[in-house]
Amino acid sequence: MLIAELEDLRADPNQPASGVVIEAEMDKTKGPMATVLVQSGTLKLGDTVVAGNTWGRVKAMFNDVGKRIKKAEPSTPVALLGMESVPQVGDKIIAVATEKQARDMVNENSQSTRKTNAVSLTNVYDQVSQGNIKELNIILKTDVQGSLEPIKDSLEKLSTDKIKININRSGAGNVTESDVMLAMASGGLIIGFSTGIETNAQRLADAEDIDIRHYDIIYKLIEDVDKALQGLLEPTIKEVIDGRAEVRAVFESTKKLSIAGCMVLEGKLVKNSQVRLLRGGEVIVDAPSNSLRRFKEDVKEVVAGYECGVGLKDFNEFQKSDILEFYHKEKSR
Structure with a gap:
């Protein structure tokens, strides 16, 4: 009182x-x-x-x-x-x-x-300086088993008296949903070396703000983590998937251009966005969309569950079952 x-x-x-x-x-x-x-x-x-x-x-x-x-x-x-x-x-x-x-x-x-509290390479120095974390938990995925040990050893040697590097999980193969869930539970981040990421894993990582970094050169990977711990790493540009659609039919327009008749599977498609066309899991083309229509009307966006027509700049080779990923780029945290 x-x-x-x-x-x-x-x-x-x-x-x-x-x-x-x-x-x-x-x-x-x-x-x-x-x-x-x-x-x-x-x-x-x-x-x-x-x-x-x-x-x-x-x-x-x-x-x-x-x-x-x-x-x-x-x-x-x-x-x-x-x-x-x-x-x-x-x-x-x-x-x-x-x-x-x-x-x-x-x-x-x-x-x-x-x-x-989400930890990324961009903000890890601030998190350490503010006393929020004393360990950096990393899930490491590589293309082959032989790449794991040299990368793991090099990362662990970056530990200092202020922060310890923990490799919570390491393995060969794509980044999976399980990897993202472990990063969420441990408050960590994911590093991939010459490997991809499964669709569900990317979706979950985007929703939960989990930092996933991709590298093809070991030296660059180690250098970035070292710089991050010293607060010297510049923000990077990352891709954000806005929506995905499946090609259900292909039409020829009056201007002899191909239009993909699509069903939006998730998210939303935004006109003039960058689009990655996947066929059998492989990227066929990466180009801006120059046409987005509902019936005969031009529209700015189409959300999941609706059909639409999509045109890509300088591309006419659509096939049924192609997957279109609409995305934009932004600075990472």
Whole structure:
């Protein structure tokens, strides 16, 4: 109460409760337990609350001498049970009206945390300098098994007293969805040497903001990681897939140009975007789109689930089942 009095806090006890987590632990018998300082409103038994990336319904509350209580008013520290998992010390806690609202808030908080904490070669120096990370977790994929050890050894030698390089997984082959999921779980990034990436893996990496770097020269790979740890690496340009479509039919226009009749499979197709045409997994052409139509009308974009006609600059060799990837480039984080 002394702190509240000194700061002249006049919290309204009638509004929904909010406060901050000051202690948190996993009790062996009671489960997740959080000690909260109520800053405004009144926290009551049965309230649904959100704290950072977790939520729960208050099942029990205890005051500073361990006595069960039914409500906690402003400036009151209280230990509570009922959280789904252990929150972080410093998390803001707030009472909400419904479980759905709680779940939605946790989902937003979780996505925001992943974006904020996502590690890339571009921001790793800042993350280390700010004390956010002490280890750089890397998933390493190469074209052949023989390339793994020299790259792995060289990367691990870059460890310093401020940051340790961990190769969480290494193997030969394309970057897979499993690799991306491991990077998400470990807060790491992925490095590929002379290898590709599966479609589902790229989609997940884009959604979760996972940094995937591709190299064809070992020296350049090691140099970039070394520069990144010193804060000297310049931002790179990366591709972002906007949408994919499958060619279902091929038509000849009045100007003797081929138009691909397509079904948009995912994302959206944007007129004048760069387009990569894949056939049997191989890139046949990479060219800008110069025509995008719905029926006979020119349109700016077409979203998933709709049919459209696509034309590419200086290309007329469409075939059924070709895949068109519409993409743009942007600076990496």
